[in-house]
Amino acid sequence: MKTEVKTLDFNTDWEYSPALESTDHIHIQEPTDLFISGEFIPGVRGKYFETINPANEEKIANVAEAEKADVDLAVKAARKAYDNVWSKMKPTERGKYIFRIARLIQERAREFAVIESLDGGKPIRESRDVDVPLSAAHFFYYAGWADKLEYAFPGRDAHPVGVAGQIIPWNFPLLMAAWKIAPALATGNTIVLKPAETTPLTAMKLAEIIQECDLPPGVVNIINGGGNTGQALVEHADVDKIAFTGSTEVGKFIMKTVVGTGKKYTLELGGKAANILFDDAPVDQAVEGIVNGIFFNQGHVCCAGSRLFVQENIAENVISKLKERMETLIVGDPLDKNTDIGAINSKIQLDKIKMYVDIGQKEGGSIFQSPCSLPKMGYWHAPTLFTDVSQSHRIVQEEIFGPVLAIQTFRTVDEVIMKANNTPYGLSGGVWTDKGSKIFSLSKKIRAGVIWANTFNKFDPSAPFGGYKESGLGREGGVEGLMPYVNLV
Amino acid sequence: MQSGTPTYTRNIDQVNAQERVTKLFSRSIKKESKIVALNTVLSMIDLTTLEGKDSQGKVKQLCYKAAHLHDQFSNLPNVAAICVYPPMVPVAKKALNGTGINVASVATAFPSGMTSLDTKLEEVKTVVAAGADEVDMVISRGKFLQGEYDWVSDEIAKVKEACGEAHLKVILESGELVTLDNVRLASDLAMAAGADFIKTSTGKVSPAATPSVVLIMLEAIRDFYKQTGKKIGMKPAGGVSKAKLAVQYLVMVRETLGQDWLSPDLFRFGASSLANDVIMQIVKQSTGVYQSTNYFSID
Numbered sequence: 001m002k003t004e005v006k007t008l009d010f011n012t013d014w015e016y017s018p019a020l021e022s023t024d025h026i027h028i029q030e031p032t033d034l035f036i037s038g039e040f041i042p043g044v045r046g047k048y049f050e051t052i053n054p055a056n057e058e059k060i061a062n063v064a065e066a067e068k069a070d071v072d073l074a075v076k077a078a079r080k081a082y083d084n085v086w087s088k089m090k091p092t093e094r095g096k097y098i099f100r101i102a103r104l105i106q107e108r109a110r111e112f113a114v115i116e117s118l119d120g121g122k123p124i125r126e127s128r129d130v131d132v133p134l135s136a137a138h139f140f141y142y143a144g145w146a147d148k149l150e151y152a153f154p155g156r157d158a159h160p161v162g163v164a165g166q167i168i169p170w171n172f173p174l175l176m177a178a179w180k181i182a183p184a185l186a187t188g189n190t191i192v193l194k195p196a197e198t199t200p201l202t203a204m205k206l207a208e209i210i211q212e213c214d215l216p217p218g219v220v221n222i223i224n225g226g227g228n229t230g231q232a233l234v235e236h237a238d239v240d241k242i243a244f245t246g247s248t249e250v251g252k253f254i255m256k257t258v259v260g261t262g263k264k265y266t267l268e269l270g271g272k273a274a275n276i277l278f279d280d281a282p283v284d285q286a287v288e289g290i291v292n293g294i295f296f297n298q299g300h301v302c303c304a305g306s307r308l309f310v311q312e313n314i315a316e317n318v319i320s321k322l323k324e325r326m327e328t329l330i331v332g333d334p335l336d337k338n339t340d341i342g343a344i345n346s347k348i349q350l351d352k353i354k355m356y357v358d359i360g361q362k363e364g365g366s367i368f369q370s371p372c373s374l375p376k377m378g379y380w381h382a383p384t385l386f387t388d389v390s391q392s393h394r395i396v397q398e399e400i401f402g403p404v405l406a407i408q409t410f411r412t413v414d415e416v417i418m419k420a421n422n423t424p425y426g427l428s429g430g431v432w433t434d435k436g437s438k439i440f441s442l443s444k445k446i447r448a449g450v451i452w453a454n455t456f457n458k459f460d461p462s463a464p465f466g467g468y469k470e471s472g473l474g475r476e477g478g479v480e481g482l483m484p485y486v487n488l489v
Numbered sequence: 490m491q492s493g494t495p496t497y498t499r500n501i502d503q504v505n506a507q508e509r510v511t512k513l514f515s516r517s518i519k520k521e522s523k524i525v526a527l528n529t530v531l532s533m534i535d536l537t538t539l540e541g542k543d544s545q546g547k548v549k550q551l552c553y554k555a556a557h558l559h560d561q562f563s564n565l566p567n568v569a570a571i572c573v574y575p576p577m578v579p580v581a582k583k584a585l586n587g588t589g590i591n592v593a594s595v596a597t598a599f600p601s602g603m604t605s606l607d608t609k610l611e612e613v614k615t616v617v618a619a620g621a622d623e624v625d626m627v628i629s630r631g632k633f634l635q636g637e638y639d640w641v642s643d644e645i646a647k648v649k650e651a652c653g654e655a656h657l658k659v660i661l662e663s664g665e666l667v668t669l670d671n672v673r674l675a676s677d678l679a680m681a682a683g684a685d686f687i688k689t690s691t692g693k694v695s696p697a698a699t700p701s702v703v704l705i706m707l708e709a710i711r712d713f714y715k716q717t718g719k720k721i722g723m724k725p726a727g728g729v730s731k732a733k734l735a736v737q738y739l740v741m742v743r744e745t746l747g748q749d750w751l752s753p754d755l756f757r758f759g760a761s762s763l764a765n766d767v768i769m770q771i772v773k774q775s776t777g778v779y780q781s782t783n784y785f786s787i788d
Binding site (some may be wrong): 328 | 498504508515516518520526711714715718743744746747749751
């Protein structure tokens with residue numbers, strides 16, 4: 001059936017006026033110091049780096065950079081708190097502290113959301129509706145486990161591991177801090193956490209809350225810095241466990257570093273998820289799922305559905321619907337409540353995305369970008385998709401970590417399973433079909449830690465999350481998320 | 490349908506449809522965009538009275554109101570149409586003479602549709618002869634639920650024929666179809682059979698227009714346009730009494746169908762009390778304060 005193209009005009013006379021979230025109520029410490037032993041202190045050598053707003057490249061605050069000596073101070077504080085207080089505390093009491101943190105996040109949700117969007121560039125509707133509520137939910141969930149570990153591990157004694165060194169990425173700064181801190185505290189460990197260099201502010205706001213909660217000094221320490229700070233933490237002899245979320249490259253380095261040291265470790269790394277759309281799927285809703293799968297958080301999501309597989313007989317329709325849907329995405333000021341796609345987190349990341357888009361075109365892919373106008377200042381990238389690509393294209397193989405979707409078609413179930421698994425990664429996947437049997441069959445055969453059926457990018461504290469193959473090892477969330485933080489005897 | 494079969498399923502995922510609604514409805518419409526939206530909403534209203542106790546006097550009052558929404562504000566648009574029962578069509582036609590406001594009449598044994606096809610066609614011809622510009626028919630939900638889709642389709646086609654020049658709005662009565670799958674199928678049937686508009690409900694069955702039903706119908710209209718090039722209108726009716734909800738529906742229309750449907754030619758609200766709430770909001774936007782409902786006429 002070939003008919004002339006009927007287009008819809010989304011460039012309407014009626015436009016939405018700016019609806020900016022107010023920033024009057026937020027308070028950011030200037031300078032933002034290290035949080036060690038319950039106090040905010042400058043680094044030993046007094047060095048600071050700037051954190052900027054990626055939407056306009058303006059400086060937000062000076063942040064203290066932790067050197068090796070500061071890392072040592074933080075680990076010592078954590079060790080002292082572990083030995084003297086936290087490991088000895090009654091589990092019910094530990095639970096109370098964690099509940100208190102959860103409640104304070106809820107109370108100050110708006111402030112957290114605004115700072116998250118300022119510092120990281122994600123749209124306020126996501127930080128408000130996803131990041132912050134999920135962070136509170138994680139603390140609530142693990143607070144509940146604190147005094148019930150005997151039910152999590154029946155017949156065994158769960159002992160804390162000791163001092164946990166935790167390194168988190170810039171894509172979900174507060175949420176990743178919650179994923180790391182909550183289970184570690186619940187199981188009786190103490191913590192040195194290092195947020196990402198480009199997004200330190202919500203973690204430091206969390207430090208303020210932890211101080212307000214009267215958590216015993218040294219139980220949670222938060223230090224900032226780049227790769228060197230992280231390396232010092234990973235290499236520190238008195239750290240018992242490393243939890244890392246970030247790139248596969250750094251993950252491999254960490255694995256090499258800690259091997260033979262007796263340190264426990266969990267790694268949550270990259271992904272290149274297959275999102276699979278069958279011809280019996282509810283198409284309009286599936287298109288929403290594709291959009292949510294790849295454009296959520298500007299595509300800065302390790303489990304993003306960056307490889308779309310559409311069954312051949314519906315591909316033309318789906319792609320045309322998808323392009324039209326992309327036209328209605330609002331790209332712009334992260335603090336505008338109507339923004340769907342915010343700023344790219346950093347210059348480095350923007351350059352990387354542009355490089356891949358360039359490669360995609362050079363390798364012969366057909367590109368489509370939503371016709372949005374991008375702001376002059378700041379780091380921006382239009383939602384992008386590629387067709388006419390295959391498993392041998394680099395943009396299909398490598399993690400781009402941006403709003404770039406690669407679309408392939410398939411004919412049979414076996415073919416799509418083979419292609420879905422044809423990747424070094426294995427973090428997540430999605431299946432869209434009206435048939436329950438197909439969902440169950442596929443989810444067993446795709447080698448990935450999370451498979452979403454008729455939805456994508458949904459998270460819950462009770463659901464374990466983690467990868468196969470080069471997407472990492474260990475699980476976070478759920479009962480399984482307690483495992484990395486206990487020694488069972 | 491008439492031009493080629495679609496190559497994808499029309500199954501609807503209710504959970505995800507609702508999620509899309511939530512996302513659309515969370516758009517923040519403020520300042521200038523709100524004023525434009527409120528005025529657009531007013532111009533899309535089918536001011537409705539459909540009660541057994543309707544009198545000629547009430548219909549006359551309603552018609553006067555249709556052309557004089559709030560005379561203290563001079564720039565307000567008129568509503569799109571008046572919607573009444575068949576016996577009131579001559580009254581409304583006379584009262585609206587020269588205003589440019591359409592007369593819409595329900596027909597086909599509204600609201601249940603429970604009578605013979607001949608009787609329905611006779612009724613349609615009568616209201617059109619009396620001057621109705623638009624006819625709002627109901628589908629036979631019993632036949633639809635029995636699976637007699639061809640029967641339902643034929644009936645709509647015959648009513649369309651009986652309408653002549655008058656515009657046909659086909660009421661699906663989504664509250665009785667229950668599932669979104671059914672709503673989608675009924676929408677497709679109605680459009681293929683000749684509907685100019687598809688409409689959610691009679692207002693006599695609960696639930697009437699719900700956001701996910703409206704979304705699914707708009708998406709059906711989008712697919713029909715893609716396949717045939719024909720632009721079918723949409724009318725949520727029943728349950729839309731607040732300005733805020735009406736503006737949220739405009740957002741849904743804007744982001745599903747775009748510019749062409751942001752007009753009374755292709756989008757209407759079937760409502761009785763919506764107009765006053767919208768006017769109240771417009772007055773508030775200009776004065777900064779909400780006024781007592783006593784200042785707004787209740788016709």
